[in-house]
Amino acid sequence: MAEQRRFAASAPRPLPAAPATPPGLGEEAWIEVVQRMDDIYADLVRHQVDLEEKNSALEDAQRFIDSVLSSMSDVLVVTDVHGRIQRANKAMVDLLGRSEQQLLGTELTALFAPQAAHTVAEFRKHVRGGDILDCEIEILGAGGEAVPLAVNCSPRYDSEGMLSGMVVSGRPLGELRRAYRALQEAHRQLKTTQQQLLQSEKMASLGRLVAGVAHELNNPISFVFGNMHTLQRYGERLRDYLALVQSGAAPELIAQARQTHRIDRILDDLVPLIAGSLEGAERVSEIVQNLRRFATPQRQKQRDFDLCRVVESSLAWVSKTVRAQAQIELDLPPELMVRSSEGHVQQILINLLQNAFDAMESVDPPRLNLRVSAQDGWAHVQVRDHGPGIAEDNLLRVFDPFFTTKPVGKGTGLGLYISYGLATEQCAGSLTVRNHPEGGAEFTLELPLETAHG
Template sequence: MKPDESLLDKLHQLQIKNRELEQVHLLQTLILDGLHVILTTEDIDALFAQFFGLLRQALHFDAAVITQLSDERTQLLSVSCTETDSDGALNIVQHIHQKGLERPLNAFHIPLLFEEPLTLTSPWSDMRSLLGIDIQTQHAEYQLWIFSNERAAFGPHDLTLLQQFSSFAGSTISQVEKRRLQQQQKELQARQDQIEKVLISSEKMASLGQMAAGVAHEINNPLSYVLSNIQNLAYNHEQLHQLIDALKHEVAADTALSILEHYRYQAICVDTDDIMAEMTEGATRVKDIVKSLRQFSHPDQSKTDDIDLAELIDNTLRVAWNQIKYSAQLEKHYGNKRIVVTARSAQLSQVLLNILVNAAQACDEKIGLIQITLCDDKDNAFIEIKDNGCGIPEDTLTKIFDPFFTTKAVGKGTGLGLAISKAIIEQHSGSIQVSSQPNQGTSFVITLPKQPDLSHGEADGYL
């Protein structure tokens, strides 16, 4: 070999080595940047978008798409694309998939792959070359497709680089998939724990409802005796009063007056009348509470009645009074007009109870005031429950009707009260609005049609 030929051969070998070193450098750069992506990216969609940016550092291309094989392994699904219109790319690779062309694939001239021209939209109609490789992960099969407007744009070195990168990409995607699955498992576990708490709470509420109905029944019987005996005692007291008045005429006036004053007859009569009145009032209140408990714990929540809203509110207040009386004063503005709606009384009682108890709890740290206003128009009835409590922050106000959302301490609330209340009101074709200012108070306004269509939903499951 001549000296000139020897130098040319060495120069050629050096060029090959240099190209290999450049390729190794490019791959190492991709891997290092990819490691950074792994550490900073939690979402797979964002990961794919960053993959395109990484590849642009090593390869020149005009568009790229990542597809995933469907569960039936019959078609490809677009996962991520550099273009907003991914249908063209999906059309091309779907035809490649149907033709059974294996990967890695280096197509120098795309139209030659198909017997008939494909109908493509811009920018895919201008694509002439593509590289295609498989990316295997633990949970899915992806394909990476890189397009160029130039014919024969990609060479063997590009395909080798992409193949080497695909192995790393598969590991990267697997790591993100694993983190995502772990996060989903944590969320599912938290959700399951919350549901279990709600179910336990629901069971407790159902048991309490049955117990309340049983207690109300047991109290009602002896209470009937008490009320009956109070009436008999009042009658006997009146008879004794008449007897003493009659005896006064049989005894000398001075003597009778002296005897009556000695035994404080007049004071005893007044005191006894007061005692009888207080006993009657107390027993009647107990009777009303028992009646309210029986109505509230009635098992048939799907029963529809014509309901006097003022009476319904008062019945609910008797149930909630123990929570309200220590926290707030109560103002009722019912007006002089009787307002009647067709509704499920047990459900509406539950809505009112939820809102009233929340209002009382909002007033715990100040001198509270709860105002209940009832009014109507031709078609609707309106109930406003307003308090001057702690109020609700603006960023929280939009979430209060979300299931499981609560601002109460752990164990103090399930986050279902207002969600169920909204569902009940909407089931009655009504609406519920809330307005609030921190440290000023909160107002709930319930709108109820007087004649709603209740045939579309049942009342199952509300506690």
């Protein structure tokens, strides 16, 4: 090649001096010969230039391939059909600690750990059927240590489409493994932090619950306490009075004692005092019952019952506690049989109605729409109030435990959480909420209709 270059670069050759005309060959013939030689020479120069250009393109291509191969971070080897190495890229050379020259002609299997050699030897057989993908094997690194690689192997064909060897590429898994381990550790730490957060949130929630319960219990208990103290004082006075009566004292003395001890007032007070105390005790017992139900929700039997009746009785219960006269628009069919657990449905409805009236505290008069309907095997109860509705951000949170916008002592934020659990888990239904387009909140309880008798 160098020879040809020199040839092309040389100055055009001067025309040979015309020899003396040999006998029998005219001057014209000589000129023709010289011109032919000139043409041939020009052809030669043209071919030479062509060759030069192709050669330079080839060298560019070669340099391009070399730069790609050497800048790859994945290792790459090219072998012949027998699995002998024909090329190895820089990453491979660095990993093995041997020069490419040393690797040329080496059996591919010799590069891998003994336990992987069998798999690599099989490459030759399998590669004819197509690519071998992501096979994890260990190669022997520069210090003889096993380096795990994710290896891919593809067949290589010559210009006639005949198998001429294999291209084996691999990605060292060390980095990936390290990254994976770091990720796992980060995930573990995150989970621990989350657990701690959850725990502290639970404790805070528990604190709020206890504060709420304490507040709720405080009222009836102080009521009962006050009554008991009065009863105790009344008891002492009654005992003194009875002792006087039994001692056979004069009637005037007894009458005077009756006045000073205010016995008649005591007798008048006894009934309401006892009734009030009993009511307080009942309230305490009710709160405890509710707490127990919250702690261990019991499964109730599913049975068929008239949903409209339960809606009406729930409304009657809640209305008792509402001071203002409410406008209630009822849209109920005469009867709608559903299959669910009646006690739980009632508990849900009471919670929804109580919330609706709470929301309409400053609405005068409070207005409520109650609708019961059936569609596609499901009964729907819609409870819509005319209060302020629920802020968009809170729509998803109202079913969270302890979510409340009410002051301490007024709400624990458990009503909807418990209702949602009861609707979905105990009543085989669902409970959803939305803001009504014309204002107010609308809760929909969905329950399965009564199953066909038979």
